[in-house]
Amino acid sequence: xxxxxxxxxxxxxxxxxxxxxxxxxxxxxxxxxxxxxxxxxxxxxxxxxxxxxxxxxxxxxxxxx
Amino acid sequence: xxxxxxxxxxxxxxxxxxxxxxxxxxxxxxxxxxxxxxxxxxxxxxxxxxxxxxxxxxxxxxxxxxxxxxxxxxxxxxxxxxxxxxxxxxxxxxxxxxxxxxxxxxxxxxxxxxxxxxxxxxxxxxxxxxxxxxxxxxxxxxxxxxxxxxxxxxxxxxxxxxxxxxxxxxxxxxxxxxxxxxxxxxxxxxxxxxxxxxxxxxxxxxxxxxxxxxxxxxxxxxxxxxxxxxxxxxxxxxxxxxxxxxxxxxxxxxxxxxxxxxxxxxxxxxxxxxxxxxxxxxxxxxxxxxxxxxxxxxxxxxxxxxxxxxxxxxxxxxxxxxxxxxxxxxxxxxxxxxxxxxxxxxxxxxxxxxxxxxxxxxxxxxxxxxxxxxxxxxxxxxxxxxxxxxxxxxxxxxxxxxxxxxxxxxxxxxxxxxxxxxxxxxxxxxxxxxxxxxxxxxxxxxxxxxxxxxxxx
Numbered sequence: 001x002x003x004x005x006x007x008x009x010x011x012x013x014x015x016x017x018x019x020x021x022x023x024x025x026x027x028x029x030x031x032x033x034x035x036x037x038x039x040x041x042x043x044x045x046x047x048x049x050x051x052x053x054x055x056x057x058x059x060x061x062x063x064x065x
Numbered sequence: 066x067x068x069x070x071x072x073x074x075x076x077x078x079x080x081x082x083x084x085x086x087x088x089x090x091x092x093x094x095x096x097x098x099x100x101x102x103x104x105x106x107x108x109x110x111x112x113x114x115x116x117x118x119x120x121x122x123x124x125x126x127x128x129x130x131x132x133x134x135x136x137x138x139x140x141x142x143x144x145x146x147x148x149x150x151x152x153x154x155x156x157x158x159x160x161x162x163x164x165x166x167x168x169x170x171x172x173x174x175x176x177x178x179x180x181x182x183x184x185x186x187x188x189x190x191x192x193x194x195x196x197x198x199x200x201x202x203x204x205x206x207x208x209x210x211x212x213x214x215x216x217x218x219x220x221x222x223x224x225x226x227x228x229x230x231x232x233x234x235x236x237x238x239x240x241x242x243x244x245x246x247x248x249x250x251x252x253x254x255x256x257x258x259x260x261x262x263x264x265x266x267x268x269x270x271x272x273x274x275x276x277x278x279x280x281x282x283x284x285x286x287x288x289x290x291x292x293x294x295x296x297x298x299x300x301x302x303x304x305x306x307x308x309x310x311x312x313x314x315x316x317x318x319x320x321x322x323x324x325x326x327x328x329x330x331x332x333x334x335x336x337x338x339x340x341x342x343x344x345x346x347x348x349x350x351x352x353x354x355x356x357x358x359x360x361x362x363x364x365x366x367x368x369x370x371x372x373x374x375x376x377x378x379x380x381x382x383x384x385x386x387x388x389x390x391x392x393x394x395x396x397x398x399x400x401x402x403x404x405x406x407x408x409x410x411x412x413x414x415x416x417x418x419x420x421x422x423x424x425x426x427x428x429x430x431x432x433x434x435x436x437x438x439x440x441x442x443x444x445x446x447x448x449x450x451x452x453x454x455x456x457x458x459x460x461x462x463x464x465x466x467x468x469x470x471x472x473x474x475x476x477x478x479x480x481x482x483x484x485x486x487x488x489x490x491x492x493x494x495x496x497x498x499x500x501x502x503x504x505x506x507x508x509x510x511x512x513x514x515x516x517x518x519x520x521x522x
Contacts, residue, residue: 014390018367022386029383036448037387040351041395047348049401052408060268060461061254063414063486064407 010034070094071515074132074226074281081131088131088175092121095133095177099224105205105514108218109135109178110196116144121175129288130173135180135219135228140165140260140272142176147262150182150194150212151381153374155365156262163260165229165272165289172288180215180228184381185361188212189239189450190435193378198432201243202512203476207429208446210240216275217244223515226276227285231261233270233357235424235454238466241275242424242479245468245510247496248275249282250454252486253461256289266360269353269458278508279467279496286489299494302336305417307343311453314441315426322470322478323423326499330421333502334495339417346456349406352399353455358388359396365389407460414485419495421482424466425450428476457483465492467499468507477507 011030015022022030055064069077069086080086096114103109117133124130140163141147147158169176181199183191191214192198199214201207202222209218213230217240220228230237232250241248256272258264274285280296287294304327306312313320331338362385370389373382413420426449427437435446457464462483470478480499484491500508 011387011390015386018389019371020367020386020389021371022383025379026383026386029380030387033384033387037351037354040347041355041392044348044351044355044395044398044402045392047345047398047402049398049405052401052405054401055404055407058268058404058407059254061252061486062461063411064404 067094070098071223072226073277075284077132077226078129078284088121091131092117092133092175092177095225099178102222102224102514106200106202106218106222107197108181108199108215108222108224110138110181110215111145112178113144117175117177120170124173124175125171127171127173128284129169132174132227133177133225134169134174135178135216135225136165136169136176137180137213137216137228137230138182139186139231142166145179148195149186149262150184150196152195152376154262155361155385156363158262161260164257166260168257168288168291169229174288177225178219180213180219182214183211184378186212186231186233186236187381187384189235189447190430191240192432192435193380195376200432201429202514203245203429205514206431207476208243208432208435210243210429212236213240213275217241217246220244220246220275220277221512221515227281228275229285229289230273230275231270232273232458233267234353234451234458237273237275238424238454238464238481239450241466242477243429245477245507245512246275246277247279247282247465247467247508249273249286249489249492250457250464251286251290251489252463255489256286257291263360266363268360269357278500278505279493283493286493294490294493297490297494299334299491299498302330302334302419302495302498303417304331304336304338305341305413305420306338307341307420307422309343309346311346312422314439315423316439318472319423319426319428319478323480326469326480326503327421329502330495330499333498341413341417341420343409343413343420345402345406346452348402349459350452350455352402353459354451355391355396355399356403356459358391362388403459406456410460410462410485418491419482419484421480422453424453424479424481426453428472428474428478453481462486463489463492465496467496468510469499470507471510
């Protein structure tokens with residue numbers, strides 16, 4: 001069965017689930033942003049941060065404890 | 066009066082304090098200069114001569130007494146709400162006394178105009194704004210940098226000697242770099258922010274000065290910090306460099322100028338250059354983008370997105386809608402990356418005092434097509450620029466951009482230094498050392514537009 005790859009469904013499905021309307025121009029911009037951001041987002045999610053102890057209420061004005 | 070307008074910030078302040086220049090004449094001169102040059106630059110989107118004159122009449126004796134300043138369209142003034150360069154903001158705004166305004170007023174400065182900016186602060190080029198793009202005084206067909214496009218073009222174009230910008234992902238440093246200025250991104254939380262519509266939620270955005278050189282940034286920075294940024298000594302400076310995309314995927318001219326500047330800085334400070342490793346910079350960049358995106362979406366609902374202002378740009382409309390689809394897990398992972406990078410920097414700043422790399426990988430691109438040609442290929446300027454800037458915002462450390470050369474097309478090239486939390490003063494010291502090393506050649510270079518004959522006021 002032919003069909004759009006899941007990534008091609010991501011934007012229309014996401015917009016539909018939230019009830020957000022988008023015209024052709026919106027969709028073109030969103031697709032361009034998606035092409036740029038999504039691969040690094042997947043890489044980010046795959047990054048091993050298991051050993052990173054979270055900072056509690058980090059104070060960005062100072063070095064971490 | 067033209068001569069006084071062409072002085073740097075501290076020289077203008079000193080001339081007024083000494084009685085060599087009348088503050089009222091300086092203000093009138095700045096307003097006339099804006100009228101004369103702004104049509105070519107679109108750097109200033111609004112002036113309010115009566116308000117400015119009232120401010121001057123009530124100005125206390127302070128370090129900036131009688132000195133005209135431009136403030137970015139990112140903070141309210143008592144008589145004007147910020148527009149954030151956009152037809153519509155995602156947060157409510159109203160006129161008011163923002164902290165940068167109060168700091169300027171209490172220092173005796175005069176707000177002479179509001180600086181243009183990239184729409185919603187969401188770009189490094191300044192090519193998109195509700196008011197039309199600001200233009201680079203070095204070449205008005207080129208991007209002035211963003212998002213503090215107007216403040217930078219105002220100073221580089223000689224409209225004023227100092228301007229207040231804001232930096233969430235490089236928005237002081239990019240325009241400083243494109244326009245040949247010095248721009249300081251302070252340590253998070255050190256500079257005045259109250260009144261910004263995201264002040265309560267942001268963990269990345271800071272106010273910062275844009276001026277011709279580091280000493281002027283020290284003066285305006287001291288006002289914004291509410292404390293004196295004392296001059297010190299950068300002797301024995303340990304300069305860290307990385308062998309990474311951020312330093313190497315840049316144009317040959319940028320690479321050569323920055324390497325030369327780093328060596329000049331080492332020599333001037335009798336310091337040393339050490340190669341350091343800073344892995345996961347790409348992840349840090351994305352983490353900063355995702356965090357600022359999520360912080361900017363407070364109160365935004367699908368219903369709101371279905372009724373966006375028709376004059377919001379197509380890019381802003383599409384990007385805002387896309388942000389609603391970003392996975393929460395990626396933002397949570399971003400906070401882990403932030404912690405990871407902050408801890409790495411603690412260790413790195415045991416080894417080195419500053420980390421140096423180019424502020425921008427290529428000089429200012431054309432407004433019509435903000436693309437840059439790098440060794441790795443063609444990129445949007447936004448995509449390429451952000452990778453050198455986001456680390457400082459993500460982790461909270463201070464960073465400074467300073468001019469270190471001109472390209473073959475006579476466009477500014479800039480070096481960025483980053484230091485540990487609270488060491489803003491060291492960055493200013495180092496920038497001044499580099500100015501000495503190159504005999505102030507680059508901080509005293511002026512764009513053609515600022516050298517044009519002007520009407521005497």
